[in-house]
Amino acid sequence: MPHQCTNCGHVFADGSKEMLSGCPDCGGNKFQYHPGDVAESEPADPPADADADSPELPEREGGSVAGAVGRAANKVRDAVTSDPDPAARTTGDDADTTDTASTAGAADTSAADSPSATDTSGTADASSSPDVEADPSAPETEASEAVDESDPSSPDAPETGGAPSGDEPAEGIDASTETGDEDAAQADARSSVVDKDSLPDAPSDGRVVKEPDDPEDRPDLDDLRQELNDQFESIRIVAPGQYELNLMELYDRQEYIIALQEDGQYVIEVPDAWETDDE
Template sequence: MPHQCTNCGHTFPDGSKEMLSGCPDCGGNKFQFRPAGSNADSVADDAADTTASSKADASTGESVTIDPETPSAGRQTSPPETEGVGDGEVAQNDGAESPAQSTARSDVVSSSEITAAGSMGPQSTADEQSPTDQPAPTDQPAPTDTPEPDAEATADTPDDPTEESNLDELRKELNNQFESIRIVSPGQYELNLMELYDRDEYIISLREDGRYVIEVPDGWGDS
């Protein structure tokens, strides 16, 4: 649950644009962010609990959050025909897969989800500002390209370290593009002054564990 409404607890996947118009459940406009960098495993688990579970798989290359014995547990099982709607390359690899893997990937059908996942990796602390007036992740060529080959690698070699390091590099690059405050460690921060100047929302408070709470200005997202 990278983002959570502080009012009602509604959680949102990384990069969700739902928050832009306030919480759909309670209308709240304050969200806390839980960075994935410090605790990638639990975040992956959290992500698996949300409807956008497959994003964690796409971004980390770990399809292992899915238990092979319960391939359809708690998630939609898309019919094979819908596979590859946003990811044709992956569909070609179906032959040698377990049902769990294909189910896991079959959720990765939305190109917007792939894009969002690619831009928000577990190492990222830039996610806090994803709902800013920065260019939307879909405008960035890199994230749309990378998750696809990674999803293929997931099917064939789930633990390929090369893919992991490539993703790390991508995350670093995206961090450089997006983030306004980088939390190096508790008490150590790097600030991107231009980003801070450009952003719409106020930062209310940094937390010791690396989260921070932001306040969204009234009328934000209306324009």
């Protein structure tokens, strides 16, 4: 459910704070809310996840790196007791890989790669460690691309977020519980909405669709709207020409939101527009 710049059409991910500082493409300050465009919102989600991740980075970094280093050290100690040098090396590499992987918000890559790293280090091949380094660097660039372009592979992030907790409980908890929950919730919300769209298409052309669709969609929209009202609404449009204003919200918020009753669309005005207009 993205916001869209009314000026140039730039689409923002749901929950993205990017637009609070204006549209990065055209500098526009007015944004439209599109409750319907679920399909478009999917690719736009990962950057929001990545954004949400970055502030939490220090915590998770410390936990995951410490955990990875500790585990790697143990495994290496078990496997290669004779050669101390590669052990030190690989643990250092592990720390790097988990570090970069967790920065990219792909917790799984760190979880999946670090054991493989320790395994390869178990063979005590000097040449294997560069490979280990290369592997996680690939997902990292992928993820960072996702942040930049806000396009590709959204299913990867939620999947990887969920997977490691099963495989590596200790590291899963350290690295990705918080973001994992968010991802799972968002993935659920997304998949459930998508299901409704895909269900009618799958069984038949249009027969079964319409009857269940309306009653099912209505409460969702209403719920959504209610939630939006509770969270954000500073100006409520009761009917055309009739408004209710939440003065504290208007005062507290830098931006203000005008919500429409019918289809859930609203317009956000970022206050910079006033200042440039007025001055």
